[in-house]
Amino acid sequence: MEGYAVGIASAMWLGILTSISPCPLATNLAAMSFIGRSIASPRRVVLTGIVYTAGRMLAYAALAALLISSVLAVHEVAFFMEMNMNKALGPLLILVGLVLLDVLPWRFSTSLPADSVQGRVEKWGLPGAGLLGMIFALSFCPVSAALYFGSLLPLAAANGSAIAVPSVYGVGTGLPVFVFAVLLAFGALRVSRAFHRLIQVEQWARRITAVVFILVGIKFVLNYIFEVQI
Numbered sequence: 001m002e003g004y005a006v007g008i009a010s011a012m013w014l015g016i017l018t019s020i021s022p023c024p025l026a027t028n029l030a031a032m033s034f035i036g037r038s039i040a041s042p043r044r045v046v047l048t049g050i051v052y053t054a055g056r057m058l059a060y061a062a063l064a065a066l067l068i069s070s071v072l073a074v075h076e077v078a079f080f081m082e083m084n085m086n087k088a089l090g091p092l093l094i095l096v097g098l099v100l101l102d103v104l105p106w107r108f109s110t111s112l113p114a115d116s117v118q119g120r121v122e123k124w125g126l127p128g129a130g131l132l133g134m135i136f137a138l139s140f141c142p143v144s145a146a147l148y149f150g151s152l153l154p155l156a157a158a159n160g161s162a163i164a165v166p167s168v169y170g171v172g173t174g175l176p177v178f179v180f181a182v183l184l185a186f187g188a189l190r191v192s193r194a195f196h197r198l199i200q201v202e203q204w205a206r207r208i209t210a211v212v213f214i215l216v217g218i219k220f221v222l223n224y225i226f227e228v229q230i
Contacts, residue, residue, distance in 0.1 A: 003159070004159055004161070007155055007156075007158070007159040007161065007165055008164070008165060008168050010155055011152060011155060011156075011165045011166070011168040011169040011172065012168050012169070012171070012172045013172065013209070014147050014151055014152055014155075014169055014172065015168065015169040015170065015171060015172015015173040015174075015175070016172045016173075016175060016176070017147065017172075017205055017206060017209055018143070018144045018147050018148070018169075018172070018173050019172065019173045019174065019175065019176045019177070020176060020201065020202040020205065021141075021143040021144060021147075021202065021206060022143070022202075023141030023142070023143060023144060024136075024141065024143070024144050024173065025202070027136040027139055028136070028174075028176060028177050030136075031052055031129075031132060031133070031136060031177050032177060032180050032181075032184075034048075034052075034128075034129065034132060035048045035049055035052065035129070035177070035180070035181050035184065036184055042184075042185035042186070043185075045181050045182075045184050045185045046178075046181050046182055046185050047126065048126060048129045048181060049129075049174075049177055049178040049180070049181025049182070050178060050181075051126050051127075051129040051130045051133070052129040052130065052132060052133040052174060052177055052178075052181075053133060053170075053171060053174030053175065053177060053178050054130060054133065054174075055129065055130035055131060055132065055133025055134045055137070055174075056133040056134070056136065056137040056170045056171075056173050056174040057133075057167050057170030057171050057174065058130075058133075058134060058170070059133065059134040059135075059137035059138055059170065060137055060148070060152075060166045060167070060169055060170035060173070061162075061163050061166045061167040061170060063138070063166070064152070064153060064156050064162055064163075064165075064166035065162040065163055065166070067153060068153065068156060068157055068162040069162055071157075085154070085157070085158060086220060086223075086224040087220075087224045087225050088154075089154055089158070089217070089220050089224075090216075090217045090218070090219070090220030090221035090222075090223075090224060090225065091217065091221060092150055092151075092154060092217070093150075093151070093213045093214070093216055093217030093220065094213070094214050094217035094218065094221070095146075095150065095217075096146045096147070096150040096151050096210075096213050096217075097209075097210040097211065097212075097213035097214035097217060098210070098214070099142065099143070099146040099150075100143065100146065100147075100206050100207070100209060100210035100213070101206075101207065101210045101211075105142075133174060137170065137173065143206075148169070151213070152165070152166060152169050153166075
């Protein structure tokens with residue numbers, strides 16, 4: 001149970017870190033402008049933020065469930081993962097850490113033009129907010145792809161949770177937008193102050209997480225590949 005709680009907490013942190021990374025932050029800014037259209041109605045602003053976050057959560061959970069269940073459905077692959085997951089996790093965490101530190105360039109991206117997508121769903125109201133969350137969730141860029149495919153999916157597989165862990169990650173990716181929605185409901189000045197602080201925090205949060213990933217990855221490599229206990 002303790003390991004599962006750590007997995008849930010880790011998923012939430014990975015989601016928050018994803019949301020404040022430069023590329024996902026750009027889509028979240030577009031979402032904030034979408035939500036801000038209803039600033040005259042604080043209740044609708046908050047509700048739109050909730051629906052947007054729910055859309056992100058649903059997209060990440062559905063994709064994780066599809067990928068993990070497809071892999072585990074093949075018994076040979078499932079057995080191989082069970083026997084070698086810890087061995088693979090060490091190098092994977094080190095690689096993700098190096099990507100987060102910009103040491104290794106990674107050009108993988110499925111990003112869509114945020115303004116174009118936002119314009120098409122604006123007329124759909126609240127359902128449009130959910131759809132916007134789903135589309136932006138699947139608009140992967142290097143950092144978000146590294147965190148989702150390189151860290152979140154192995155974490156979900158290790159905890160045997162193809163739904164709960166990715167769902168918590170999805171909530172984490174939409175949490176800043178929800179917080180901004182609440183701030184918008186109570187005053188735009190607070191939004192600008194909070195956003196300025198968020199930009200300052202992102203680089204340090206990413207670097208600290210990268211260092212932790214690399215250190216944990218080194219420990220896994222020593223423990224499970226070289227069988228050196230530290």
